[in-house]
Amino acid sequence: MEVFKTVLKNREYVAKKLDQKYGNLRVRMSCPICGLADKNSVNNEYEENTITFYCPEHGKYSVNVNKGISKLEYNSPLRNLIRGMSYTATNHSENYNYEILRITGSDYAGFYQEELRYKVASYLGCNVSEMSMIFYAPLVLDWSGAKLLKSLYVKEGAYQDIPKKFINYSFLKADLSYKGLDILYDIVINWINNPYMLFRHYSIYYFMEEFEKYE
Ligand SMILES: [Zn+2]
Numbered sequence: 001m002e003v004f005k006t007v008l009k010n011r012e013y014v015a016k017k018l019d020q021k022y023g024n025l026r027v028r029m030s031c032p033i034c035g036l037a038d039k040n041s042v043n044n045e046y047e048e049n050t051i052t053f054y055c056p057e058h059g060k061y062s063v064n065v066n067k068g069i070s071k072l073e074y075n076s077p078l079r080n081l082i083r084g085m086s087y088t089a090t091n092h093s094e095n096y097n098y099e100i101l102r103i104t105g106s107d108y109a110g111f112y113q114e115e116l117r118y119k120v121a122s123y124l125g126c127n128v129s130e131m132s133m134i135f136y137a138p139l140v141l142d143w144s145g146a147k148l149l150k151s152l153y154v155k156e157g158a159y160q161d162i163p164k165k166f167i168n169y170s171f172l173k174a175d176l177s178y179k180g181l182d183i184l185y186d187i188v189i190n191w192i193n194n195p196y197m198l199f200r201h202y203s204i205y206y207f208m209e210e211f212e213k214y215e
Contacts, residue, residue, distance in 0.1 A: 001069050003085040006124050007078075008065065011046065017120050018077040026075035029063055031055035037073070077116045080108075084117050085124070087132035099132075106136040106201065107147055138191070139201045148204055159204075166204055166211075176215070183214040 007014055007025070015025040022040050029051070030037040036055050038044065043054035051072075052062040063071055074082060087100040113134065122128045140148045142159065150167065152158045165172040165180070172180040187210050191197040 001065065003082055003089065004065060004069060004072075005049070006085075007082065008046065008049075008051075010124055013123060014078070014081070014120060018081065018116055019075070026078050027051065028073050029053050029061075029068075029071050030073075031058055032061055033058045039075075077112075080113075081117055081120055084132060084134075085121055085126050088121075088126060088130065091132050092130065102132065102134045103137060104134060105147075106139050109134075109136045136199075138198065140207070141201050141203045143203070143205070162204055163208070166207055183211055186214060 011025040015023050019026050019041075022042065024041040024044070025046075026041050027044065028037045028039060028041055031053070034055065034057055036057065038053055038055075045052040045060075049065050050062050051065065052060050054060055063069075065072070073079075083102070087102065090096050091099045118128045118131070121131060142148050148159075148167070159167060163171075165175045176183070184207075187207070
C-alpha cells in the first residue's frame with residue numbers, strides 16, 4: 001500500500017513514463033454493478049487517497065486506497081513496477097525471513113526493465129541497487145527467432161511444419177502420456193545443472209531433436 005501511495009503522489013511522472021500512448025496512470029477498478037472497467041484509465045479522477053472511476057452506464061464510483069487497494073488492477077508495466085518495489089520492501093523488512101525472487105520470460109528483460117522499472121523506481125526513491133532480483137527464463141523460439149505463440153498457431157494456422165505435440169500439451173499427453181513431461185523435465189534439469197545452458201533461448205526444433213533422443 002505504501003508503494004502504491006508513493007506511485008499516486010508521483011502519478012504525473014509515472015503516467016508519462018509507463019503509458020506513452022495515453023499518458024494515464026493505468027489503474028482501474030471494475031464497476032461494482034456491471035463489472036465494466038475503464039481499461040485505459042481515461043476518466044479516472046484523483047484525490048489524496050481516493051480514486052474515482054467512471055462507468056458509462058452507472059456513473060461514478062470511488063475507492064479509498066487505504067481500504068480497497070485489493071480491488072485495484074494495473075496494466076503490465078505499472079503492475080511490474082509496483083511488484084518490484086513491494087518485493088524489495090519485503091526483502092528488506094525484518095518481518096520476513098524469506099526473499100522474493102521473480103521469474104518471468106526473457107522477453108521482459110533488458111530495455112523494458114531499464115526504462116519501466118529501474119528508472120521509475122529510482123525516481124520514486126527506491127534503492128535500485130538493492131532491488132529484488134528477476135530471473136529470466138529462456139524463451140522457446142520459432143524458425144524466425146520470434147517467441148513461439150500459441151495464439152498465432154490457433155489464429156493464423158502458423159507452424160504447420162511442427163508436430164502438434166510441441167505446440168499443444170493435450171497432443172503431447174495423448175502421444176506420450178506423462179513420459180512427455182518426464183522428457184521435458186530431463187531437458188530442463190540439464191540446463192540447471194549446466195548454467196551456461198540456462199541463460200540463452202531455444203528454438204522449438206531443439207526440443208524436437210531432444211525428444212527424439214529421449215523417446
Ligand atoms: Zn457499470
